[in-house]
Amino acid sequence: MPDPIPCRSCGSTDLRPFLSLGKTPLADALVTADRLDRTDPTFPLDVAFCPGCTLVQILEEVPPQQLFVDNYLYFSSFSDHLLRHSREHVEGLVRNRGLNESNFVVELASNDGYLLRNFLPHGVKVLGVDPAPDQANAAREAGVPTIEEFFGVESARRIRAEHGPADVIIANNVMAHVPALNDFVGGMAELLADDGLITVENPWVKDLVDHGEFDTVYHEHLCYYSCTSVDALVRRHGMFLNHVEYFPDLHGGTLRWHIGKREQVSPDARRMLDAELAAGLTTFGYYADFANRVESIRSGLRSLLEDLKGSGATIAAYGAAAKGSTMINYVGLGTELIDFVVDRNTWKQGKYMPGVHVPIRPVEALLDEQPDYVLVLAWNFLAEILEQQQEYRQRGGRFIRPVPAPEIL
Ligand code: JHZ
Incomplete structure (x- = not known):
């Protein structure tokens, strides 16, 4: 028996599987006509709950290079809804934090510059970080300076040494994709100014389970977050989950977590944490029946x-x-x-x-x-x-x- 994989957040080796989707091909590895005669490689896709910190996660880990560099054709700019959402996010940040030429904003997984380009008319200094080459090129063409790499503590130190601390770090739909999760969050802590703000967006695991969104499970998505698991994760790095916003119509139900180095927990954040506890999201029982519901979607469809x-x-x-x-x-x-x-x-x-x-x-x-x-x-x-x-x-x-x-x- 191989050693059980440890939780990507807290390191517990007691992960409890609750859903197996069998073996599936890499979701974004689209096939070209000259390769149709080959069988695409498949990898196990099993989902588990961590009783230590409540983080839901898959057990298999495909090398990120294979997922996000060799086989990645996802460009954020093809949805009008997402573009509008991103523009409103930027306008809100500029307004509420009074951002101007003296500020520095970094986006992790900045893709084709779909979000950061909205800061340019305000003169805010921006930097995108993304390992996908075609998307990084598209961003640069849109006027968004972009470095092509995976983010972690080492790259955070380099960016800080060159540009200074970030006033705002944005990480949308990326924290699910990171195998070395503590290195990624540690990197954000390293790069963030003491009074800076991190916003992280990701689909909410409660909506995934409640609405049968099993298809959002694939090898790129290693982790499926709740407020509770994010709170535990960021506290490990000396930061606090201070505020939560909910966007029910984005990607099946998305949360935006506001994270900072000073503890200023808003009533909304407190309410969300309490609600997750009351709903049972922090226990294995919440997930136990999910596999049966997924099976009935499969047979019904x-x-x-x-x-x-x-x-x-x-x-x-x-x-x-x-x-x-x-x-x-x-x-x-x-x-x-x-x-x-x-x-x-x-x-x-x-x-x-x-x-x-x-x-x-x-x-x-x-x-x-x-x-x-x-x-x-x-x-x-x-x-x-x-x-x-x-x-x-x-x-x-x-x-x-x-x-x-x-x-x-
Ligand atoms: P879409 C992506 O997942 C990628 P995917 C990523 N792994 C992630 O985390 C989630 O988003 C959040 C097309 N389309 O965005 C564009 C139209 O053709 O749901 C896309 O190819 N016409 C980072 O790949 C696809 O549909 C349209 O009008 O599951 C949608 O893919 C619109 C709106 C989209 O995500």
């Missing part, structure tokens, strides 16, 4: 699509998202059921979904082919997609949402 197909309907899917890869591989939806997936991201078009090898086409294919049904793999952007696809719907096309329970809309 499969039989819905098989019945539609059996009655002669054509089916496509929307969103070559990482979560879409988990969904179609776990449920087992190949070209016998789904003709093609559409996606706006031009980097993904012309490639194939990992594992099942369903082709990815531009969004216009929905009107060209007018499939009877479209399974929304990027269900987190459902409202935006429905708004865009009025013509497809007027012509009689129907969308299917897979979670929290498969449903024809």
Whole structure:
């Protein structure tokens, strides 16, 4: 028996598994036409709860280079909703903290500069940090200085020595992706000015469980956070979870945690911590039944699509998202059921979904082919997609949402 892996936050070796999605391919490793004859490598995908610090996490660790440098086509700028959310975040920070030319803001996992570019008109000095080369280049082209690397204590020291301490550090949808979690959070503490602010956004594990969002589990996402697990994590590094905001419509339910070196816990943060305790999120029992619910989504979705197909309907899917890869591989939806997936991201078009090898086409294919049904793999952007696809719907096309329970809309 291999040694049990320790919790990425507190180091406990008592992790308790509660969900196995079997072995799945890497969610963002889209396949090019010349590699279709090969079988894509798969890796175990098992989720566990840490009774020591309550952090939910997967047990497998694929090298980050393979995930975020060799196989990463995710560009943040393809969602209008996310762009609006990011712009509002920046405007709020500039307003509330009076940021100007004298301030320094660092974003970790700055992707294509989708967020930091909003600081430029205010003259605020910014620096992006991101290991993905194509995204870092796109950011630089947008005028956002970006260093191409994984962040940790060592890079924090270097950035601080060159630019001084950061007044604000932003880390959106990245803390889930970091294997050396304490090195990452330690790096933030190292770089942050004494009166500085860190904001961290990530989907909330409570929404994941309550709404059956199992497809957001994939190898890039090592950890699934609650306020309780974030509080324990940042306190280990001499920082405090001071405030929490909730965005129910972003990525299935996102929290923004405000973290600083001075303890100033707001009533909202206190309420969230108390609510997690009261809901039982801090105990294994909360997660114990999740696998059964995931199984019923799988069987429900499969039989819905098989019945539609059996009655002669054509089916496509929307969103070559990482979560879409988990969904179609776990449920087992190949070209016998789904003709093609559409996606706006031009980097993904012309490639194939990992594992099942369903082709990815531009969004216009929905009107060209007018499939009877479209399974929304990027269900987190459902409202935006429905708004865009009025013509497809007027012509009689129907969308299917897979979670929290498969449903024809
Ligand atoms: P989307 C990403 O996951 C990546 P993914 C990452 N791992 C993460 O942590 C989470 O986000 C939070 C396309 N699209 O963003 C764009 C359209 O085609 O849900 C994307 O390819 N038309 C960092 O990959 C995909 O859908 C549209 O109108 O699961 C959505 O992927 C819109 C809005 C999107 O995330």
